[in-house]
Amino acid sequence: MHIMVVLRLVADLGGDIEIAHGGKDIDREWVDLKLNEFDDHALEEAIFLKEIVGAKVTAIMIDGDGVERSLQTALARGADEARRIAVDDTDGPISSRAMTPVVAAAAAELGADLVLTGVQSPEDIFGQLAPSLGAVLGWPQASAVSSVKPDDGSTITVQQEYSGGVSAAIRLPLPAVLGVQTASRPIRYVTGSKLRQAMAEEIPRIEATAAVAMPDVEIVELRVPDEAGGAVMLDGDADAIADEILRLLADRALLQVC
Amino acid sequence: MTTLLIAEHDNGSLKEPTARALTAALAIGGDVQVLVAGKDCGAAAAEAARLAGVTKVLHAESDALAHQLAEPLAALIVALAAPYDAIVAAATSTGKNTMPRVAALLDVMQVSDVTGVVAADTFERPIYAGNAIETVQSPEAKRVLTVRSSAFKAAEAGGAAAVEPVDAAAAVAAGSAFVGAEIARLERPELTSARIVVSGGRAFQSAENFRKYLEPLADKLGAAIGASRAAVDAGYAPNDYQVGQTGKVVAPDLYIACGISGAIQHLAGMKDAKVIVAINKDPDAPIFQVADYGLVGDVFTLLPEFEKAL
Ligand SMILES: Cc1cc2nc3c(=O)[nH]c(=O)nc-3n(C[C@H](O)[C@H](O)[C@H](O)COP(=O)(O)OP(=O)(O)OC[C@H]3O[C@@H](n4cnc5c(N)ncnc54)[C@H](O)[C@@H]3O)c2cc1C
Numbered sequence: 001m002h003i004m005v006v007l008r009l010v011a012d013l014g015g016d017i018e019i020a021h022g023g024k025d026i027d028r029e030w031v032d033l034k035l036n037e038f039d040d041h042a043l044e045e046a047i048f049l050k051e052i053v054g055a056k057v058t059a060i061m062i063d064g065d066g067v068e069r070s071l072q073t074a075l076a077r078g079a080d081e082a083r084r085i086a087v088d089d090t091d092g093p094i095s096s097r098a099m100t101p102v103v104a105a106a107a108a109e110l111g112a113d114l115v116l117t118g119v120q121s122p123e124d125i126f127g128q129l130a131p132s133l134g135a136v137l138g139w140p141q142a143s144a145v146s147s148v149k150p151d152d153g154s155t156i157t158v159q160q161e162y163s164g165g166v167s168a169a170i171r172l173p174l175p176a177v178l179g180v181q182t183a184s185r186p187i188r189y190v191t192g193s194k195l196r197q198a199m200a201e202e203i204p205r206i207e208a209t210a211a212v213a214m215p216d217v218e219i220v221e222l223r224v225p226d227e228a229g230g231a232v233m234l235d236g237d238a239d240a241i242a243d244e245i246l247r248l249l250a251d252r253a254l255l256q257v258c
Numbered sequence: 259m260t261t262l263l264i265a266e267h268d269n270g271s272l273k274e275p276t277a278r279a280l281t282a283a284l285a286i287g288g289d290v291q292v293l294v295a296g297k298d299c300g301a302a303a304a305e306a307a308r309l310a311g312v313t314k315v316l317h318a319e320s321d322a323l324a325h326q327l328a329e330p331l332a333a334l335i336v337a338l339a340a341p342y343d344a345i346v347a348a349a350t351s352t353g354k355n356t357m358p359r360v361a362a363l364l365d366v367m368q369v370s371d372v373t374g375v376v377a378a379d380t381f382e383r384p385i386y387a388g389n390a391i392e393t394v395q396s397p398e399a400k401r402v403l404t405v406r407s408s409a410f411k412a413a414e415a416g417g418a419a420a421v422e423p424v425d426a427a428a429a430v431a432a433g434s435a436f437v438g439a440e441i442a443r444l445e446r447p448e449l450t451s452a453r454i455v456v457s458g459g460r461a462f463q464s465a466e467n468f469r470k471y472l473e474p475l476a477d478k479l480g481a482a483i484g485a486s487r488a489a490v491d492a493g494y495a496p497n498d499y500q501v502g503q504t505g506k507v508v509a510p511d512l513y514i515a516c517g518i519s520g521a522i523q524h525l526a527g528m529k530d531a532k533v534i535v536a537i538n539k540d541p542d543a544p545i546f547q548v549a550d551y552g553l554v555g556d557v558f559t560l561l562p563e564f565e566k567a568l
Contacts, residue, residue, distance in 0.1 A: 017389050037504065091424060097358070097367060122386050122503075124480065126349060126370030128358040128403060131328060135362035140329050140434040142357045161498075162351040169437035170327070176434075182497075218368045220380065220393040223381060231536060231552030241560075242567030248512075248533060248551070 001055035001150065001174070004044045004112035006129065007074065008096070009033040009066050012120050017224050024219045032097055033066045035073075038118025044183035045148055046116050047078040051148045054081050055114075060106055062087060062099055067192040068203050076190040077197035087208045097132055098213045104136040105210035112175070114156070119144050119179035130179030140172045143179035190234075259288030262316075264335065264347035264356070267294060267302035269324070270374060274451050275407035280309055281466045282405040283346045284413065289313045289506065291342075292419075295334055295426065297324035303421050320426035325436040326352050332359040337428035337506035340402065344378075349404040361402040368402040369394060373409035389522065390410035404409035408450070408509030446518060448498065452482035457501055457528070460488040461517020461539075461557050468494040471557060472516065475565045484508065484528075486518045497523040502527035519555045520545025537561070 011026065012034040018027040026142055044068035046057045059074035061067045071082035087094065107115050115137075120127035127143055134141030146167065147159045154174055161167045161181060173176075190198075234241050268271045276292075279387040283290045284467050290311060294303040295318040303317040315336065318505060323543045335356070339345060343424050344431045347353040347361065349371050361368035374382035376393060378436060381403065449455065456476045462468040468489065485495035487502055503509055503523040512533035520536070520543055528534070536549035537558050546552040 011386070013389060017386060019390070026390070100362065124370075125384065126367060127354055127360075128360070128370065130360035131355060131358035134328070135332070135359040141355075142328070142434070143358065144351055160351075160355075166327070171386060171435045172439050173434070184435070202269055213367070215367060218371075218395045218397070220395050222385070222390055222391050222392050231534075231546040231549035233541075233546075233552045235554070237563075239563075239567045242564050245535065245551070245564075246568065249543065 001053065001114055001153070002047070002112045003049060003055050003057045003114045003116060004107050004110055005039070005043050005046045005057060005059045005074070005079070006115065006117035007043065007059055007061045007070060008036045008118070008121055009061070009064070010123060013120050013122070019222055019224065024222055026222070034119040035070055036118050038120055038180060039104060040118070040187055041183040042116040042118050042140045042178075042180040043074055043077060043079070044187045045180050045186065049148060049150060050078060050080075058083065058110055058112065059126045060085060060103070060110075062094055062102065063205060064093075069199075070202045072198040072201055073190070073195065075201055076194045077188070082203045084203050084205045085208050086205055087212055093123070094212055094213065096121060096129040098215055100129065100132045100136055101210040101213055102208045103129075104133055105208065107133070107137060107208075108210065114174060115139075115177045116180055117178075119181045127179055130177050133179040133219065137175070137177065139175045139177050141177040141179070142170050142172060145178045146182045146183045147184040148178065259286070259343045260336065260341060261286055261288060261344040261346055262335075262342040263289045263290055263292045263312075264353070264366065265292050265294045265302065265306050265343065266326075266348055266350055266352050267296060269296045270301050272302050272305045273350070274412060276306070277309055277412035278407035279348040279405040280413040281313060281345055281410040282372060282403075283344070284311045286344055286346075286378050288343070288378075291295065291316060293318065293335065293338065295429065295495050296326065297321055297559055306412040307419040307421050308415045308417055311526040312417050312419040314419050315421045316424045316426050317421050318426040318429065320429045322429045322431040323426060327431070327434050327436065328355045328359050328433055330431050332363060334426060334429040336363045338424065344403060346403045346405060348407045350407070353436075355406050357402060357404050363401065363429050364400060366398045366400055366402055368404065370404050372403050372405045376394050379534040389526065406507070408507060412545070441486045446476060447480065447482045447568060448454065449482045449484055449501070450506050450508055452508070453510050453527070454479050454481035454514075455484045455501070455508055455510045455531070456514045457480045457484035457486070457518060458489055458495065458516045458557075459486040459518030460492065462489060462492075462494050465494045467558075471561045473535075475514075475561055475568075478565055478568050481512075481514075482489060482510075486524050488523075493547045497566050513543055515549070516561065518545055519543050521550065
C-alpha cells in the first residue's frame with residue numbers, strides 16, 4: 001500500500017480576525033501559519049497504518065512559506081518521503097477545491113493507492129478536498145473517518161461518523177480517498193533529535209502537472225459578525241433565577257419541562 | 259429557474275435538515291423539486307411531497323442507494339442534473355460526503371455552508387472556522403449549494419406535490435459497501451436538532467460529576483447534552499457531545515453553558531443559539547460576552563438548586 005497524505009498550512013487566527021483593506025480577505029500580514037489540525041490526524045493515521053501493515057507513506061504539500069519545515073516534521077514523524085508541489089501564478093493561498101486537480105495528478109504520478117487528508121480546514125469548513133479528489137480520480141471516498149483498518153490488501157474498512165452519535169463501517173476498494181476526522185490513536189510528537197535529523201533533509205520540489213482550478217465563485221465581501229453586547233446578569237436565589245429562566249422559556253413557547 | 263433539493267432521510271422518514279434546506283431553496287426563487295433517493299423510501303418521498311412549496315418529488319429506488327453512499331448518490335444526481343439551475347442539499351454528514359463529489363463531477367465550484375441567501379446567485383457563508391462571514395457570488399450556470407440547516411427555519415407541511423418515479427440506473431455502487439452501523443441509542447434529543455441544549459465544560463472535574471449534575475437538568479428540560487472540548491478531552495463526556503469548531507454546530511432555542519469559559523472555538527459551535535444562558539464562577543469569563551443571561555456562581559451548588567426549582 002502506498003499512502004499519500006495531503007497536508008495544508010492554514011492561518012493561525014486565534015480569536016482575532018482582521019479584515020484586509022478592500023474587505024475581501026483577512027489581513028495576512030501578521031498571520032502565522034500552522035498545520036491544519038485534521039491533516040495532522042491524517043498523517044498520524046497514515047503512520048499508524050504503516051506500522052501495522054507496512055505501507056509506504058508520502059507526504060505532499062503545495063509549496064509555499066513554511067512548507068519545507070512542515071514536511072521535514074512529517075518525515076521525522078515517520079513519513080518515508082515528502083514532496084512539495086510547485087504551482088505557479090498563485091496569488092495568495094490556494095483553496096482546497098482549487099488544489100484538487102494538482103493533488104489528484106500527484107496521486108496518480110506517485111502511484112498512491114490510498115490518499116488521506118483532513119476532513120476539513122478552517123478555510124474549508126465543509127471539507128471539499130476528499131470528496132472532490134474522489135470525483136476527479138474516479139475513486140471511492142469517505143469523509144469524517146475516525147479509523148482505518150486494512151482488510152486483505154485490496155480493501156479497507158473505515159469508521160465513518162454521522163451526526164447524532166451514529167457511525168457506520170464502510171468497506172472501500174483501493175484505490176480510495178479518505179477525509180480523516182481523528183486518527184485511531186493520539187498524535188505522537190517527535191523527539192528533538194529526530195527532528196534535528198529531519199531538518200537536514202532537503203525536500204524535493206516537483207512541478208505540478210495539472211493547473212489549479214480557477215475560482216469561479218467571487219467574494220463580494222468578508223466581514224466579522226457583530227459582537228453581542230454581553231449578558232444580562234441574573235442574581236438572587238436559585239428559585240428566583242429558576243423562575244426567571246422559566247419565564248424566558250415560556251415567553252418563547254419553549255416550556256416542555258418533563 | 260428550477261432547483262433540485264436533495265432530501266436527507268432514513269428511507270422511512272425525512273430528516274429535519276431537509277425541511278430547513280427547503281426554506282433556503284425556496285429563497286433562491288423559482289420551482290423547487292426534491293430528490294428522494296434510497297431503498298424502500300416511498301414513505302420519505304410522500305413526506306417530501308407534503309412540504310409546502312415543493313412542486314415535484316423525484317423518487318429513486320435502488321439497492322445501491324440504501325445507505326446514501328457518496329458514489330452512487332453523486333452519480334445519480336449528476337445524471338439528473340441537466341434541467342436544474344441549482345442543486346441544494348443540507349450541509350449534513352451525507353451532504354458533506356456527496357455534494358463536493360457532485361460539484362467536481364459537474365466541474366463547478368460548490369458554495370458550501372450557506373447561511374443566507376442574498377440573491378439567486380449571491381450567498382452568505384461562514385469561513386475561518388465561523389469567525390467571519392463571506393458573501394460570495396456564483397456566476398455558474400449550474401450552482402451546487404450546501405446549506406447550514408440551523409440557519410434556516412423548517413418549511414411547514416401543507417403541500418401536495420406529485421411523486422414521480424425516476425430511473426435510478428445511474429446509481430451504480432462504485433465498490434464501497436456499507437458494512438454496518440453503530441448507533442448510539444439516544445434517549446434524549448439529538449444534539450444538532452434539539453431545541454434546548456445543556457452543555458458542560460471542564461468545571462465538572464469528572465465524568466461522574468458531568469452526568470450527576472447535568473443529566474437531571476437535561477431530563478427535566480427535555481434537552482440534549484453538549485460539552486466543551488476540554489470536557490471531552492478529559493473524558494468527562496463522549497466525543498459526539500462536543501460543540502464547537504471541531505465538534506457540532508448547534509443553534510437551539512436555548513443553550514445553557516455550565517462551567518464553560520467561552521473559547522472562540524466553542525463559540526463557533528453555539529453562538530447562533532437564540533438564547534444563551536451561561537453559568538460560571540468567574541464574572542469575567544468570555545462566555546458572558548455572548549450570553550444573553552449570565553449567572554455567576556458554582557455549578558455544583560447552582561445546578562441542583564436550579565433543577566429542583568424547575
Ligand atoms: C483547533 C482547535 C479547535 C478547537 N475546537 C473546539 C471545539 O470544537 N469545541 C470546544 O469547546 N473547544 C474547542 N477547542 C478548545 C478551546 O480552545 C478551549 O480550550 C475549550 O473550549 C475550553 O473548554 P472549557 O470552557 O470547558 O474549559 P476552560 O477554558 O478550562 O473553562 C472552564 C470554565 O469553568 C469555570 N469554572 C470552573 N469551575 C467552576 C465551577 N465549580 N462552577 C462554575 N464555573 C466553574 C471557569 O471559570 C472557566 O471559565 C479547540 C481548540 C483548538 C486549538
